Structure formats: structure tokens, C-alpha cells
Amino acid sequence: xxxxxxxxxxxxxxxxxxxxxxxxxxxxxxxxxxxxxxxxxxxxxxxxxxxxxxxxxxxxxxxxxxxxxxxxxxxxxxxxxxxxxxxxxxxxxxxxxxxxxxxxxxxxxxxxxxxxxxxxxxxxxxxxxxxxxxxxxxxxxxxxxxxxxxxxxxxxxxxxxxxxxxxxxxxxxxxxxxxxxxxxxxxxxxxxxxxxxxxxxxxxxxxxxxxxxxxxxxxxxxxxxxxxxxxxxxxxxxxxxxxxxxxxxxxxxxxxxxxxxxxxxxxxxxxxxxxxxxxxxxxxxxxxxxxxxxxxxxxxxxxxxxxxxxxxxxxxxxxxxxxxxxxxxxxxxxxxxxxxxxxxxxxxxxxxxxxxxxxxxxxxxxxxxxxxxxxxxxxxxxxxxxxxxxxxxxxxxxxxxxxxxxxxxxxxxxxxxxxxxxxxxxxxxxxxxxxxxxxxxxxxxxxxxxxxxxxxxxxxxxxxxxxxxxxxxxxxxxxxxxxxxxxxxxxxxxxxxxxxxxxxxxxxxxxxxxxxxxxxxxxxxxxxxxxxxxxxxxxxxxxxxxxxxxxxxxxxxxxxxxx
Amino acid sequence: xxxxxxxxxxxxxxxxxxxxxxxxxxxxxxxxxxxxxxxxxxxxxxxxxxxxxxxxxxxxxxxxxxxxxxxxxxxxxxxxxxxxxxxxxxxxxxxxxxxxxxxxxxxxxxxxxxxxxxxxxxxxxxxxxxxxxxxxxxxxxxxxxxxxxxxxxxxxxxxxxx
Numbered sequence: 153x154x155x156x157x158x159x160x161x162x163x164x165x166x167x168x169x170x171x172x173x174x175x176x177x178x179x180x181x182x183x184x185x186x187x188x189x190x191x192x193x194x195x196x197x198x199x200x201x202x203x204x205x206x207x208x209x210x211x212x213x214x215x216x217x218x219x220x221x222x223x224x225x226x227x228x229x230x231x232x233x234x235x236x237x238x239x240x241x242x243x244x245x246x247x248x249x250x251x252x253x254x255x256x257x258x259x260x261x262x263x264x265x266x267x268x269x270x271x272x273x274x275x276x277x278x279x280x281x282x283x284x285x286x287x288x289x290x291x292x293x294x295x296x297x298x299x300x301x302x303x304x305x306x307x308x309x310x311x312x313x314x315x316x317x318x319x320x321x322x323x324x325x326x327x328x329x330x331x332x333x334x335x336x337x338x339x340x341x342x343x344x345x346x347x348x349x350x351x352x353x354x355x356x357x358x359x360x361x362x363x364x365x366x367x368x369x370x371x372x373x374x375x376x377x378x379x380x381x382x383x384x385x386x387x388x389x390x391x392x393x394x395x396x397x398x399x400x401x402x403x404x405x406x407x408x409x410x411x412x413x414x415x416x417x418x419x420x421x422x423x424x425x426x427x428x429x430x431x432x433x434x435x436x437x438x439x440x441x442x443x444x445x446x447x448x449x450x451x452x453x454x455x456x457x458x459x460x461x462x463x464x465x466x467x468x469x470x471x472x473x474x475x476x477x478x479x480x481x482x483x484x485x486x487x488x489x490x491x492x493x494x495x496x497x498x499x500x501x502x503x504x505x506x507x508x509x510x511x512x513x514x515x516x517x518x519x520x521x522x523x524x525x526x527x528x529x530x531x532x533x534x535x536x537x538x539x540x541x542x543x544x545x546x547x548x549x550x551x552x553x554x555x556x557x558x559x560x561x562x563x564x565x566x567x568x569x570x571x572x573x574x575x576x577x578x579x580x581x582x583x584x585x586x587x588x589x590x591x592x593x594x595x596x597x598x599x600x601x602x603x604x605x606x607x608x609x610x611x612x613x614x615x616x617x618x619x620x621x622x623x624x625x626x627x628x629x630x631x632x633x634x635x636x637x638x639x640x641x642x643x644x645x646x647x648x649x650x651x652x653x654x655x656x657x658x659x660x661x662x663x664x665x666x667x668x669x670x671x672x673x674x675x676x677x678x679x680x681x682x683x684x685x686x687x688x689x690x691x692x693x694x695x696x697x698x699x700x701x702x703x704x705x706x707x708x709x710x711x712x713x714x715x
Numbered sequence: 716x717x718x719x720x721x722x723x724x725x726x727x728x729x730x731x732x733x734x735x736x737x738x739x740x741x742x743x744x745x746x747x748x749x750x751x752x753x754x755x756x757x758x759x760x761x762x763x764x765x766x767x768x769x770x771x772x773x774x775x776x777x778x779x780x781x782x783x784x785x786x787x788x789x790x791x792x793x794x795x796x797x798x799x800x801x802x803x804x805x806x807x808x809x810x811x812x813x814x815x816x817x818x819x820x821x822x823x824x825x826x827x828x829x830x831x832x833x834x835x836x837x838x839x840x841x842x843x844x845x846x847x848x849x850x851x852x853x854x855x856x857x858x859x860x861x862x863x864x865x866x867x868x869x870x871x872x873x874x875x876x877x
């Protein structure tokens with residue numbers, strides 16, 4: 153059958169089950185858009201290409217599928233880089249399609265030409281420059297395969313305009329066969345037997361669960377393992393929701409803004425089982441003091457994560473879910489004897505830490521940001537999908553919204569990318585139209601992609617934006633307060649827009665609370681009264697509130713500044 | 716931990732951009748490249764890259780894993796630690812005044828090199844050998860004045876069991 157490149161692309165996307173694309177048209181992709189509107193694929197027209205990628209990221213996480221973005225060449229392509237880098241750090245499966253100038257013009261500094269394959273090489277899992285219409289269908293198939301398999305990640309496909317226009321005899325691509333790429337899903341059984349032995353012997357074990365749990369859909373298996381083996385669980389920022397936040401075995405988040413009990417138990421444990429984590433510096437603090445008395449088991453599908461930052465006693469390369477399923481099966485046969493009895497002193501100690509260092513704040517006459525998040529948690533019964541911006545808002549969301557389910561906390565963890573929350577919320581709302589989606593934002597980072605309010609209004613998406621407005625770039629201000637003698641260099645946002653009026657100007661709803669007693673009313677109105685357009689809720693919070701506990705960068709995680 | 720020289724032999728898809736993925740991995744992650752050599756193998760579509768790097772043991776493990784993670788990398792071998800043969804070729808342009816011409820030719824003879832270009836005041840010498848031989852001949856030629864030098868960097872293969 154005769155088809156042009158654009159038609160082949162659409163067929164390839166349909167074959168991959170793509171239902172939604174986040175994108176922005178331009179000269180190099182006019183032909184693709186011309187075909188796109190003939191299909192039943194929904195297109196979300198963003199207002200900036202960075203947002204197209206963040207939205208695809210939010211969509212991928214909420215839906216558990218590959219997110220897709222489509223942008224034009226040159227500036228369209230370069231604008232996606234931040235979004236791609238964020239997805240790469242957080243291992244989110246994306247396929248980003250960029251237009252390119254015709255092959256004959258490549259290298260000529262043509263209008264809107266940029267070497268996006270070169271630019272994104274270090275921040276994609278893989279990328280392609282499509283050389284012919286004949287290879288297009290196969291490359292798209294391979295791109296989706298690479299994006300979603302193994303340790304997931306973003307894949308970029310750059311398509312020159314003449315490839316899109318070329319008419320050829322279409323041949324369906326065969327099965328993806330790549331001899332250079334073959335992720336290890338099944339862990340080595342002998343390694344796991346060693347893990348079981350350590351679990352039996354351990355007096356003070358801790359599980360440290362990360363984003364891998366969520367990506368491999370291993371939450372149930374993790375919960376089963378933790379309960380069977382009576383091991384408390386802490387998590388990375390990316391791991392929140394991978395283990396129920398209301399479970400008695402949950403220790404809270406680990407690391408720089410982790411809970412007192414999570415940091416203390418990780419430092420005092422004699423066995424640390426890291427699953428789907430990469431021991432990031434925000435988690436470990438000073439590495440030579442991290443879990444220094446402990447044997448460390450590290451289970452991850454990506455061998456490069458293992459022994460990159462910390463030495464490991466037993467490395468296990470494999471999918472988190474497969475590994476946990478096997479561990480659970482093996483635990484069934486293991487002799488756990490008086491396990492509950494033996495673990496009692498350890499749990500008593502953890503309870504003591506829990507009492508000694510609770511997450512806490514005092515709500516007086518000015519609204520505390522923590523109070524807003526806590527109220528939000530209560531009023532949504534913990535069921536909302538929460539996206540965040542980056543900084544204090546992100547940490548308070550992580551600390552005070554107790555995530556019980558995977559896929560409900562969507563945040564730029566590794567890259568720490570301001571401007572992520574609103575477009576990610578748009579993506580999540582597209583993926584889950586019936587769910588409440590809330591972006592917990594700061595007044596600084598919301599302004600980095602505020603233009604996406606227009607996207608939400610155009611698509612009738614009822615995303616809720618909760619701005620914890622303190623007039624500062626709060627996290628940097630906090631560092632300046634604590635470590636730079638309160639020299640607030642350039643962190644005060646003296647001029648901010650009136651967010652209520654701004655919401656209305658976009659065609660959304662704007663609400664404001666300036667006193668603690670207004671918080672509940674505003675949340676109630678904002679969350680439940682408008683289901684056809686976005687709502688911004690602007691909370692004037694305590695300007696100099698800090699996120700505690702805090703471990704200074706590079707210090708051991710036991711050196712916590714508490715309130 | 717002690718940094719040592721490691722020789723890595725990498726089989727890759729022979730595609731545009733693959734060398735850039737590998738060199739970009741080294742520069743982006745702050746790994747060191749002492750020498751790098753790349754050319755096709757007899758298998759269609761497969762090239763061999765030989766990289767010599769300075770790293771401690773955990774780091775070289777990480778480098779190998781990172782290389783394996785690249786989609787276009789077929790296989791990574793570390794030669795260091797097993798018997799292997801290594802060669803490098805250099806072209807050395809050396810000043811050759813009448814009084815030193817005979818001496819230079821004697822060195823060429825001793826090292827079993829070849830003179831591949833000659834003029835009234837220079838020889839260009841082709842030399843092949845391992846690290847040790849390269850360093851030795853450079854040392855011998857230095858007093859005569861080395862005008863220019865081009866080296867290929869090391870290539871290497873495992874020895875077969877005898």
C-alpha cells in the first residue's frame with residue numbers, strides 16, 4: 153500500500169496503542185499534524201514545548217503507559233530538553249517526536265535547524281535520526297520498546313521533513329529484535345537465596361524502596377514481603393506511594409528532608425535492602441557514614457545503579473517485581489521461627505525515634521504551608537493524584553500527604569525541575585479524567601509554566617493548583633537563612649501577579665485564603681465546586697517557614713536539624 | 716584507591732553517532748580517555764573500539780556497565796588482567812642533520828622501524844610496537860629533535876589459549 157511518512161507515523165503510533173499526544177505544531181511537522189487530525193488520537197495543544205514533555209511525563213506516570221510528545225524542529229526541539237532530562241532522571245517512558253529540516257538541508261544551518269539528536273544524546277535512553285521513510289515504522293516500534301522496557305526512559309525520534317513527505321510502499325515492521333539490548337528481568341536465584349539468609353539473620357533490617365517499585369508495579373509484592381519478613385520500609389521521594397503511607401511498617405521518607413525515624417533506623421540497621429533505588433546524594437548524605445554498620449542488598453534492573461554510589465554486599469540485577477515475587481515465594485519456605493519476637497526490640501527502638509522526632513508545626517495566626525497540605529490530605533481522603541513543583545512545596549507535599557497508592561505522587565525527583573507540576577497535572581488529568589488532580593505549587597515555580605492554564609482551560613481540564621505563596625524562592629531562601637547568615641540574595645519575589653485575577657484572565661477560577669480559618673473553605677470550594685475548568689487556590693502562607701527535618705548537604709543523615 | 720591503566724575493547728553497531736555516544740559518555744561522566752581507536756571489523760555493521768583509560772577498580776566496573784547500557788554497544792571486554800597482545804603505530808618526523816643521519820638509521824635498525832619519507836634534513840619513521848617500545852624509541856629520537864609525531868593509540872586483542 154502506498155503511504156507517505158506522516159501516514160506511516162500515525163499508523164505506527166496507533167499500532168502502539170497511543171491515545172493522546174501532547175504537542176505544538178510548527179513548519180517541520182505541518183504534514184504530521186495534517187495526518188494527526190484525521191485519526192482519533194487526542195492532541196493536547198500546550199503553550200510551550202517544555203510543558204508538552206512534562207505533560208506526557210505526568211500522563212505516563214498516572215496511566216502506566218508510554219507518554220508521547222510531538223514538536224517541531226529547532227526551538228520546538230530545544231524547548232523539550234528540560235522535560236526530557238527530567239524524565240530521564242526519573243526513568244519515565246516517553247517517546248518524543250521532533251520535526252527536522254529536510255535531509256538535504258541538514259548541516260547547512262537551515263532555518264529552525266538544530267542537532268537535537270546530538271543535544272539529547274546524554275539525556276535520552278536512546279535517540280534516532282530517521283534517514284528514510286522505509287525505516288520509520290520500525291524505528292517507532294523500537295523506540296516504544298526501548299522506552300518502556302528494562303529501566304524505562306525517554307526516547308527521541310527526529311524526523312526530517314522529506315521523510316515525512318516521501319511516499320513509499322508501506323511494509324509492516326516485524327518483531328523488535330535487538331541483539332545489543334536485552335534487559336535482565338529475572339534475578340539470579342542464588343543471589344536471592346543469600347538475601348533470604350540475611351533476612352533470617354538480621355536483627356535490625358530496613359527496606360529502602362524507590363521509584364523502581366512503582367515503575368515495575370511491585371507495590372503489592374513489596375507490601376507482602378515487608379509484612380511477611382517483618383521489615384519496616386522507608387522510601388525515596390520517587391518511591392512514595394510504592395508502600396502504603398498509612399501502614400504501621402512505614403517509616404516515612406529517607407534523606408535530606410526525611411523523617412527522624414527513617415534516617416535514624418537506616419543509620420542503625422544491620423541489613424538495608426534497597427529495591428528500585430539509586431542511592432542518590434539527597435538520600436545518602438555523606439556516603440561513608442550511610443548505613444555504615446549495615447550489610448546492603450541492592451536490587452535494581454539497571455546494573456549501573458548498583459555500586460555507583462555506595463558499596464553493596466549482595467547485588468541483584470533484576471526487575472523489582474520479579475525479584476520480590478521470588479523472594480516472597482522463597483520466604484514461604486524459610487524458617488522464620490520467632491521472627492516477631494526477635495524484631496520486637498528493633499520496633500520498640502523505632503517507636504522511640506518516632507516519638508522523639510515527629511513531623512510537626514504549630515498553626516497560629518498565619519497560615520502554615522504544612523497545614524494546607526494536611527487539610528488537602530484530609531479533604532481528598534488521600535485519594536488525589538498530587539503533582540508538585542520543586543522546592544519547599546514539593547517537600548511539604550512529600551511529608552504531609554501520606555501516599556497510600558502508587559502512581560499518585562508525580563514529581564520531578566532527580567532533575568528537580570521547577571515548572572513541572574502544572575503541565576504534569578494536565579497530563580495526569582488526561583490519563584485519569586475521573587480523578588482529582590492537584591498541583592501543589594510555590595509562587596516561584598508555578599510562574600515557570602503558568603501559561604499552561606490556557607491549555608487546561610482549552611481542554612476543560614479541572615486541575616487544581618494549590619499555591620503555597622510565601623513570596624520567596626523558599627527552598628533557596630531556607631538555605632540562605634540556615635547556611636548564609638540570612639543573606640537573601642535574589643530570592644525575594646517582590647512582584648508577583650495576582651494569581652486570582654490571573655486564573656480568571658485565563659478563563660479558570662481563582663480563590664484566595666489569607667487566614668487559617670479560610671483554608672478549609674477555599675479548599676472545599678476549589679476542589680469540589682468546579683469540574684470543567686482549572687482552579688488556582690492562592691494561600692498566603694508564613695513567609696519564612698522552613699522544611700524540617702533537614703540534613704545539611706554532604707552531612708551524615710543522622711545530623712538532622714529538627715524544627 | 717589506586718588508579719591503573721585499563722584496556723577496554725568494545726564491539727559496537729557501526730552507525731552514525733555511535734562514537735559520539737561513547738566519547739560523550741566518557742566526557743559527561745568525567746571518565747578519562749588516554750587513547751581511543753576505532754575501525755570496522757570483518758563482520759558487516761560491527762566496529763571495534765579500543766579505549767585505554769585510567770581508573771580505579773570500582774570506577775572501571777562502572778565504566779564497563781555504563782558502556783554496556785548504551786543501546787548500540789554489543790559487547791565490552793576488559794583486556795587488562797588477562798593475556799593480550801597490544802600494538803600501536805606511530806609516524807615520527809625527526810630532524811636529520813648530516814652528522815646524525817647515520818646514528819638515526821642505526822636506531823631505526825635496532826628498533827626494526829622503517830623510514831617512509833626522507834629529505835635533506837629529515838626522516839619520517841614508521842614504528843610499530845607496544846607501550847614500552849614507543850617510549851624507548853621516542854627517548855632515543857628526542858636528542859635529534861622530533862619535528863612532528865602522529866600516533867594511532869593502542870589496539871589490542873586477547874591471546875588465544877596455547
